[in-house]
Amino acid sequence: MLKFQNVSKVYDDGFKAVDSISFEIPKGELLVLIGPSGSGKSTTMKMINRMVPHSSGTISINGKDTDSYVASELRRSIGYVIQQIGLFPHYTIEKNISIVPQLNGWSAEKTKARVMELMELVGLDPTIFAGRYPKELSGGQQQRVGIARALASDPEVILMDEPFSALDPLTREQLQGELISLHKKLNKTIIFVTHDMDEALKMGDRIAIMKDGKLLQLDTPEKLLHEPAHGFVEEFIGKHRIIQNPELMPVIDIMSESVITTLPQSSPEKAITLIRQRKITDLIIVNEEKHLLGIVSAYDVIKKLNSIQTIEEVMTPVEHFLLDTTSAKDAIIMMDESPFGMIPIVNDKMKVVGLVTRGSLLSAMSSQWTETEDTHE
Structure with missing residues (x-):
């Protein structure tokens, strides 16, 4: 073309x-x-x-x-x-x-x-x-x-x-x-x-x-x-950043366990405050038992700030998530399909246990490669 x-x-x-x-x-x-x-x-x-x-x-x-x-x-x-x-x-x-x-x-x-x-x-x-x-x-x-x-x-x-x-x-x-x-x-x-x-x-x-x-x-x-x-x-x-044998690396080894979550009943003002304080762009939405419900983007909250009562009104149900028994390779493959650039990790009860982002994926692979180099020195 x-x-x-x-x-x-x-x-x-x-x-x-x-x-x-x-x-x-x-x-x-x-x-x-x-x-x-x-x-x-x-x-x-x-x-x-x-x-x-x-x-x-x-x-x-x-x-x-x-x-x-x-x-x-x-x-x-x-x-x-x-x-x-x-x-x-x-x-x-x-x-x-x-x-x-x-x-x-x-x-x-x-x-x-x-x-x-x-x-x-x-x-x-x-x-x-x-x-x-x-x-x-x-x-x-x-x-x-x-x-x-x-x-x-x-x-x-x-x-x-x-x-x-x-x-x-x-x-x-x-x-x-x-x-x-x-x-x-x-x-x-x-x-x-x-x-x-x-x-x-x-x-x-x-x-x-x-x-x-x-x-x-x-x-x-x-x-x-x-x-x-x-x-x-x-x-x-x-x-x-070079990825080495990701199919052998469990996804729990590359995920971040520090996941910022909130309830669907949260007000948009509270959500924006949390987003700004934690310097993130999206919030993971869970219920009282920490079961995964969806994701809310800062952009959607700001856009509808004056017309919604709770962030549940702009929540996107999660279609892309992984079980904690999967591999890093699964995360690499799924990342291209994830519209938010993140993949929630859940256990078999759908409880959120971690999060993989593009940045954390590359960072974790970097650490793994560095450790491999050190081992062979």
């Missing part, structure tokens, strides 16, 4: 920012570009919409060379989300989102309908937010507007240049989850630049690791963890 063939970028002073890279991105994939500063990841992404012109090689979309497009038309056909968001401060939220459809000649009726649809899609009630201005929104809300604007003209390709890096951890975690859900729902091709390996492992269908303008490895997160193809890749990912 999107193809790079021997693409390079050389500046006038001779600096080679990107050095003859070749790869393909199939339709509907979320590809993460990651590497240290100066690796060429942002330059690679910006060459797709010709914000940065490539010096040699060919970039094509659906078999059509991007050089054959008028640059302005190419950019309007590709969604673009940046870290600074770039909303026009003197435009309302509705007008900010409607800019590209209007430039593409959409009718006022079609444009308005699309804007309302997208605001709902990204969790912004249009009856509340459409007439507001960017300064009246939080950073997370502004970034949701940025995502809606990128989707406005229904592009096939969306570029995202470190879109969440300036946000606080709670908001960042929420938006990562929402983007994963949107990607599954809309099947857009997304190229996502980040400097955060945990974010890359969480977000990417595949991850491209770059250094000094070269593409060192492009693989699935699992393949990168298991089979780093280059010494730098191993170091950059963190060699202690």
